Amino acid sequence: MNISTWLDRKTAQKIDVSHIELPADISYDNDPDEMLFFEEYKPCGFFCSKNHPFATVERFGRWYYSRGQDKKAGIHSSEMKWHLFTKDKDLALQTAKSHME
Numbered sequence: 001m002n003i004s005t006w007l008d009r010k011t012a013q014k015i016d017v018s019h020i021e022l023p024a025d026i027s028y029d030n031d032p033d034e035m036l037f038f039e040e041y042k043p044c045g046f047f048c049s050k051n052h053p054f055a056t057v058e059r060f061g062r063w064y065y066s067r068g069q070d071k072k073a074g075i076h077s078s079e080m081k082w083h084l085f086t087k088d089k090d091l092a093l094q095t096a097k098s099h100m101e
Contacts, residue, residue: 003030004061007085017085032058032065037093039100041071050076055096064092070099 006026010017037057042048052075055068066084073080082099086092 001026002061003027003065004063007060007063019083020085030060032060034059036064036089037096039096041075041100044075051078052076053100055100057092057096059089062087064089066092066096068096068099071101 003022003026006022007017007020010020035056035058037055039056040052040054042052044050044052051069053069053071053073055066057064057066059065064086066086068082069077070080070082084092084095
């Protein structure tokens, strides 16, 4: 089953999917149809392999998946991770960009 179909079924069951966690078998077996936005805050250099704040927006069918790690968490932190599922492209992009300010 793909992510879009799974989200549609949950919505039909009257479940709020905006912050739902995907089952592992669905999240790892589906590639996005499109990557709309990606930004990473990496002041320590290109070759640093530690955690850095980032934001991305990917499209799965009619759904947009906005996710990342808030810039306020600081570099090399694993805290303040967030995600949002929405059918509103502008909301997904605005949310991702706001977490990188």
